[in-house]
Amino acid sequence: MPSIHPDALRGYAEALxxxxxxxxxxxxxxxxxxxxxxxxxxxxxxxxRIPRYVEMVEQGSMVSRGTPPRExxxxxxxxxxxxxxxxxxxxMNAAVEVAADLAASHGIGWCAARAISxxxxxxxxxxxxxxxxxxxxxxxxxxxxxSYHGAIGxxxxxxxxxxxxxxxxxxxxxxxxxxxxxxxxxxIMAAKDAGRDIPEGWAVDAxxxxxxxxxxxxxxxxxxxxxxxxxxxxxEMLTSVLAGNAVIGPVLAGTKKGGFNGMVLAVDPAAxxxxxxxxxxxxxxxxxxxxxxxxxxxDAVLLPGERGAATAAVRARDGIPLAAGTSARLAALAGKLGxxxxxxxxxxx
Amino acid sequence: MPSIHPDALRGYAEALxxxxxxxxxxxxxxxxxxxxxxxxxxxxxxxxRIPRYVEMVEQGSMVSRGTPPRExxxxxxxxxxxxxxxxxxxxMNAAVEVAADLAASHGIGWCAARAISxxxxxxxxxxxxxxxxxxxxxxxxxxxxxSYHGAIGxxxxxxxxxxxxxxxxxxxxxxxxxxxxxxxxxxIMAAKDAGRDIPEGWAVDAxxxxxxxxxxxxxxxxxxxxxxxxxxxxxEMLTSVLAGNAVIGPVLAGTKKGGFNGMVLAVDPAAxxxxxxxxxxxxxxxxxxxxxxxxxxxDAVLLPGERGAATAAVRARDGIPLAAGTSARLAALAGKLGxxxxxxxxxxx
Numbered sequence: 001m002p003s004i005h006p007d008a009l010r011g012y013a014e015a016l017x018x019x020x021x022x023x024x025x026x027x028x029x030x031x032x033x034x035x036x037x038x039x040x041x042x043x044x045x046x047x048x049r050i051p052r053y054v055e056m057v058e059q060g061s062m063v064s065r066g067t068p069p070r071e072x073x074x075x076x077x078x079x080x081x082x083x084x085x086x087x088x089x090x091x092m093n094a095a096v097e098v099a100a101d102l103a104a105s106h107g108i109g110w111c112a113a114r115a116i117s118x119x120x121x122x123x124x125x126x127x128x129x130x131x132x133x134x135x136x137x138x139x140x141x142x143x144x145x146x147s148y149h150g151a152i153g154x155x156x157x158x159x160x161x162x163x164x165x166x167x168x169x170x171x172x173x174x175x176x177x178x179x180x181x182x183x184x185x186x187x188i189m190a191a192k193d194a195g196r197d198i199p200e201g202w203a204v205d206a207x208x209x210x211x212x213x214x215x216x217x218x219x220x221x222x223x224x225x226x227x228x229x230x231x232x233x234x235x236e237m238l239t240s241v242l243a244g245n246a247v248i249g250p251v252l253a254g255t256k257k258g259g260f261n262g263m264v265l266a267v268d269p270a271a272x273x274x275x276x277x278x279x280x281x282x283x284x285x286x287x288x289x290x291x292x293x294x295x296x297x298x299d300a301v302l303l304p305g306e307r308g309a310a311t312a313a314v315r316a317r318d319g320i321p322l323a324a325g326t327s328a329r330l331a332a333l334a335g336k337l338g339x340x341x342x343x344x345x346x347x348x349x
Numbered sequence: 350m351p352s353i354h355p356d357a358l359r360g361y362a363e364a365l366x367x368x369x370x371x372x373x374x375x376x377x378x379x380x381x382x383x384x385x386x387x388x389x390x391x392x393x394x395x396x397x398r399i400p401r402y403v404e405m406v407e408q409g410s411m412v413s414r415g416t417p418p419r420e421x422x423x424x425x426x427x428x429x430x431x432x433x434x435x436x437x438x439x440x441m442n443a444a445v446e447v448a449a450d451l452a453a454s455h456g457i458g459w460c461a462a463r464a465i466s467x468x469x470x471x472x473x474x475x476x477x478x479x480x481x482x483x484x485x486x487x488x489x490x491x492x493x494x495x496s497y498h499g500a501i502g503x504x505x506x507x508x509x510x511x512x513x514x515x516x517x518x519x520x521x522x523x524x525x526x527x528x529x530x531x532x533x534x535x536x537i538m539a540a541k542d543a544g545r546d547i548p549e550g551w552a553v554d555a556x557x558x559x560x561x562x563x564x565x566x567x568x569x570x571x572x573x574x575x576x577x578x579x580x581x582x583x584x585e586m587l588t589s590v591l592a593g594n595a596v597i598g599p600v601l602a603g604t605k606k607g608g609f610n611g612m613v614l615a616v617d618p619a620a621x622x623x624x625x626x627x628x629x630x631x632x633x634x635x636x637x638x639x640x641x642x643x644x645x646x647x648d649a650v651l652l653p654g655e656r657g658a659a660t661a662a663v664r665a666r667d668g669i670p671l672a673a674g675t676s677a678r679l680a681a682l683a684g685k686l687g688x689x690x691x692x693x694x695x696x697x698x
Contacts, residue, residue, distance in 0.1 A: 151641035
């Protein structure tokens with residue numbers, strides 16, 4: 001598998017996005033988000049998205065203007081930004097700044113990022129808040145991709161939720177970044193490719209019955225049945241409906257084809273009390289979890305986000321291994337757009 | 350099964366709590382919370398808790414003074430209340446009021462309720478916010494009751510999360526109230542009593558291996574593996590650690606035996622935009638979910654909280670059926686405390 005230094009991959013991603021119609025600052029922000037995901041081993045949310053993003057810009061479902069989203073409403077510790085289908089990184093980065101500013105004056109700040117585009121691995125945004133010593137919470141909401149508990153077909157999105165907790169200067173933040181689906185769609189694709197059955201509880205067939213045959217999958221199941229389904233619906237409420245850009249209701253009613261919204265909530269631990277005590281207790285909890293005996297079959301007990309941070313340390317040093325298919329698809333796009341392929345990924349002799 | 354009118358059960362609960370050492374206003378608030386759970390069919394969080402609450406007051410792990418919790422900190426849209434082990438209903442009701450006031454001035458309000466006692470069915474508190482047209486979010490955190498993903502033994506609590514969305518004057522709010530465990534402990538007890546196996550994924554044995562034998566259960570599993578585990582840990586962070594009363598870290602380190610905290614976040618939809626449009630979109634989403642075709646084996650596609658609301662309507666009319674064991678335990682306590690048993694529950698001839 002070809003491997004590439006993160007800086008080189010970032011430069012390549014930025015060049016591809018710029019050549020593909022992104023304004024330069026939007027390309028820079030998007031490339032940084034995508035390579036962050038690759039660094040942490042979340043390759044499904046990394047540079048493999050670039051060809052689709054370029055296609056979305058061509059089709060107008062993503063619009064890159066190179067300007068930040070406009071503030072259109074809000075009062076007190078609440079702001080509403082409207083992105084006009086801007087790249088997700090641009091909309092969410094702006095929301096991070098606004099939420100952090102609000103938290104500085106009000107202790108907490110809630111910033112809605114309405115009508116943006118796909119925002120990828122949202123742990124990127126909550127991590128930015130944690131790096132400033134703030135607790136970060138983020139959610140994004142999009143069109144139907146999984147089933148509603150007890151119903152046939154796709155009705156809800158796999159809407160993710162991320163929470164990041166700063167753990168002091170000498171530790172990585174504790175970073176939860178989870179979708180509300182039972183499993184990522186990619187795992188079902190992989191089972192299909194390998195001719196393997198999938199476990200019960202991952203997906204349902206066209207009648208809404210649980211299936212172990214990847215060829216019969218009609219919809220992903222929510223995690224934990226009604227809990228995942230309820231949580232995904234609430235993320236749509238808190239992220240889309242509250243911000244005035246409902247997605248699921250209109251799509252199910254047939255009056256809209258899609259949509260994408262995000263929200264960022266920043267919380268300043270200093271508004272609650274003494275921040276040294278907060279950092280010490282976060283560290284104590286992290287240490288207590290690490291000290292738990294591992295269950296039979298488990299190598300190590302890990303904190304949320306810890307595996308990703310460890311992968312990032314290795315990949316920052318040794319380079320990011322890119323799947324051959326991803327590398328080939330990027331090379332094809334580079335050829336089409338006249339972008340130079342970095343030496344590390346150039347397979348021609 | 351004996352059945353009793355909710356007003357009569359509320360009066361009985363209040364009398365038992367008062368005779369058992371609760372200040373009168375604390376007894377009133379706690380009785381209302383417990384009977385709300387019984388009305389909605391969540392009997393595990395209803396009046397069956399009374400004997401244990403009275404015992405906790407006797408032992409000093411719950412302290413009923415009849416005064417609201419004190420405000421000890423916070424700035425902007427954040428407040429910290431300290432309850433001094435007050436009954437959970439008293440601490441959380443106060444947090445609801447403070448959060449709603451903060452939302453009126455700042456658009457959102459986050460109120461920590463530190464060092465309270467068991468708060469029962471927390472959907473009660475978010476429902477109160479929804480009844481005022483606010484979005485309500487609440488969480489509570491307590492001592493280890495379930496396992497951490499991949500570890501042996503009890504390490505995290507089953508910390509619940511509730512979100513309530515107001516749906517306009519003519520509809521019930523949409524009410525999610527979920528624990529972070531795979532299953533309620535009561536379901537494992539019931540399987541044990543019935544001599545039945547439990548499904549894989551509910552619980553683990555003493556080595557941390559999944560078990561289907563209810564007699565071998567050493568710890569509940571979190572819902573959806575690392576997701577439930579991560580979410581429960583984050584609720585401890587947001588509810589306990591942020592408010593300056595960590596529970597899990599100190600308990601695992603052996604320096605504390607327990608603890609209980611809650612938080613309430615109130616969000617005013619009017620801070621984001623036009624509230625009529627918000628209510629209309631909430632209704633549209635609810636209608637779209639109702640219109641989904643039911644999966645094979647499912648009677649009806651229900652919204653979060655809808656089953657509870659339907660049960661409450663029936664029980665408000667026909668009375669609340671109380672399990673014979675619950676009724677007998679309350680009667681024994683009534684005998685001990687000199688409280689009159691309501692006619693509907695009196696089994697003596």
